[in-house]
Amino acid sequence: MTKMADFDLKDFLPYLLNQAAEASSVEFQGYYKSKYGMLRTEWRVVFHLGRYDHMTAKEICDRARIHKTKVSRAVAELEKKGLLIRRRVDKDRRHEDLVLTPYGREVFDDLYGAARDFDRKLVKDMTKEEQQLLRKCLARIADL
Amino acid sequence: MTKMADFDLKDFLPYLLNQAAEASSVEFQGYYKSKYGMLRTEWRVVFHLGRYDHMTAKEICDRARIHKTKVSRAVAELEKKGLLIRRRVDKDRRHEDLVLTPYGREVFDDLYGAARDFDRKLVKDMTKEEQQLLRKCLARIADL
């Protein structure tokens, strides 16, 4: 055996974070997946468009830290499902401005509310201080 | 716009957790990937075998909460790379007892130490209380 036999996988922060992330996502994921057939990246894209009205794919990439191929595929999928449309930007035709359709906004409203409820449920038996500290630590680790 | 325009993706705990998990894993992942060509599940299996000497695949599944197909594939890969061997259990020939080879143990020792250093680095500018609380909250969310 090694010298530090006291260090377990459950003490390893990346492991803990992964398990917590996984556990915290499962339920909500089930919601948007079963109700709208959406993938996580699609939900994130919808979130950003709902929250910031219109954005280019690049802006979403930067803000949400998602790789551009993932965003590209999510956008294509969402377009196909009728949740968003692309608007040509005449000033620079490399960009595409993305906007939710009315249906896309409906979906956003539903998911936004659900996300909020879900978040509340996750922290419901933590104190305000614990919550704040948790979010602060996570943000620091994530370098947000 | 919706009523609660104050709730951003960065406030959504599952998102925060995912970003933090992702960020915290990248560096260490690079280490075992480039040095030993290992995948995350392989590292976790090696960890358990190094830590608990010998286990069956099922035990690893339960303890680390990894799906059996992932473990199965990781074990096959590790066997191929010469890090572990399977031992037949005569009492119940459905089980296979897994043990690290001497080389497997070398790898474990290296990674175990690296993991520990890495963990320390992650929490280096948190107070003891912050660390404890963080781990406690994560464990609770992960339901560990």
Place this chain on the structure above:
DNA sequence: TCTTGATAGTTACATTTGCAACCAATAAAC
């Protein structure tokens, strides 16, 4: 103007994953 280089986004391919069906060994039921 003609190259050179960057930038936004897409596509192709290889690798990983998740799910369900599967096999083999044991245990339980009759």
Place this chain on the structure above:
DNA sequence: GTTTATTGGTTGCAAATGTAACTATCAAGA
């Protein structure tokens, strides 16, 4: 003792992901 269920583990296939190469558009410099 023979059928039936359960359990440990593997495999096959479809879906998801990462990487790198690609297209198209714009910008800068010679």
